[in-house]
Amino acid sequence: MNWYPSILGLLVLSAAACNNPQPENHTANTTGRDTVVQQPARDTSPAETDTAIISPEIKDAQKPGKTQQKQDAYQAKATVPPDQSSSGNKNFQAVTDLDASILLDIRYATANNFTKAKIYDCPACLLRPAAAAALVKVHRSLKGKGYGGLKMFDCYRPRPYQQRLWDKVPNANYVTPPAKGSMHSRGAAVDLTIVDRDGKELDMGTPYDFFGRAAHTDYTQLPAAVLANRRLLQKEMEAAGFAGIRTEWWHFSFRKGNYVLSDFLWPCE
Numbered sequence: 001m002n003w004y005p006s007i008l009g010l011l012v013l014s015a016a017a018c019n020n021p022q023p024e025n026h027t028a029n030t031t032g033r034d035t036v037v038q039q040p041a042r043d044t045s046p047a048e049t050d051t052a053i054i055s056p057e058i059k060d061a062q063k064p065g066k067t068q069q070k071q072d073a074y075q076a077k078a079t080v081p082p083d084q085s086s087s088g089n090k091n092f093q094a095v096t097d098l099d100a101s102i103l104l105d106i107r108y109a110t111a112n113n114f115t116k117a118k119i120y121d122c123p124a125c126l127l128r129p130a131a132a133a134a135l136v137k138v139h140r141s142l143k144g145k146g147y148g149g150l151k152m153f154d155c156y157r158p159r160p161y162q163q164r165l166w167d168k169v170p171n172a173n174y175v176t177p178p179a180k181g182s183m184h185s186r187g188a189a190v191d192l193t194i195v196d197r198d199g200k201e202l203d204m205g206t207p208y209d210f211f212g213r214a215a216h217t218d219y220t221q222l223p224a225a226v227l228a229n230r231r232l233l234q235k236e237m238e239a240a241g242f243a244g245i246r247t248e249w250w251h252f253s254f255r256k257g258n259y260v261l262s263d264f265l266w267p268c269e
């Protein structure tokens with residue numbers, strides 16, 4: 001069908017977004033592709049869309065070839081040594097230890113994510129301590145304004161888990177190669193939304209990990225209330241030192257500090 005290449009373009013656009021280590025580069029990389037992007041039919045649930053469209057691409061990506069070459073190139077360029085420290089938790093802060101009222105819905109600890117596979121052994125939201133403290137400020141600011149606060153979809157993503165993602169989807173268009181790393185693997189990125197006082201997610205126009213133009217922060221063909229909710233999230237996060245990216249309303253990176261990639265795995269009981 002004619003729409004297939006366009007949908008594929010959408011997937012490519014959002015591919016590395018959450019995983020991209022340099023949001024500004026991500027923006028640059030995708031500039032120009034907008035001209036070929038079309039909004040997918042919204043009457044298809046994102047889950048169905050992911051299943052129907054990603055599957056053949058994943059299958060294709062598992063063939064050796066260009067993808068392996070890309071991975072080799074990334075490994076050759078990787079110059080930052082990973083943080084192997086298993087002294088561990090001093091380098092990271094569980095946000096729920098700072099404020100237990102922050103909600104967790106860590107999708108990679110379930111099969112409810114775009115890979116349809118459980119990637120993390122157990123859920124946790126760890127961040128570099130400064131980022132965690134900043135996040136709690138946002139949470140409390142929102143509570144002070146009558147909201148329930150934040151719900152976290154993803155936080156620190158250890159490189160071994162990034163490797164699992166890569167093993168599942170070995171395609172640099174979809175997953176950042178582990179050797180390249182991502183802000184998530186540096187403990188300095190979050191995927192999140194805002195909830196109301198009943199714990200219900202505010203309407204952000206699309207679900208988390210929706211692959212398409214409607215998830216872009218510069219997409220304005222949305223109800224005023226949705227745009228207001230997105231602006232609220234962006235404003236609160238920026239005030240705490242985070243910066244968003246154009247292609248995913250839910251992704252923010254902490255901009256205060258440089259952090260190395262880490263292999264630290266949080267314990268599971």
Ligand SMILES: [Zn+2]
Binds near residue numbers: 184190251
């Ligand atoms: Zn992300």
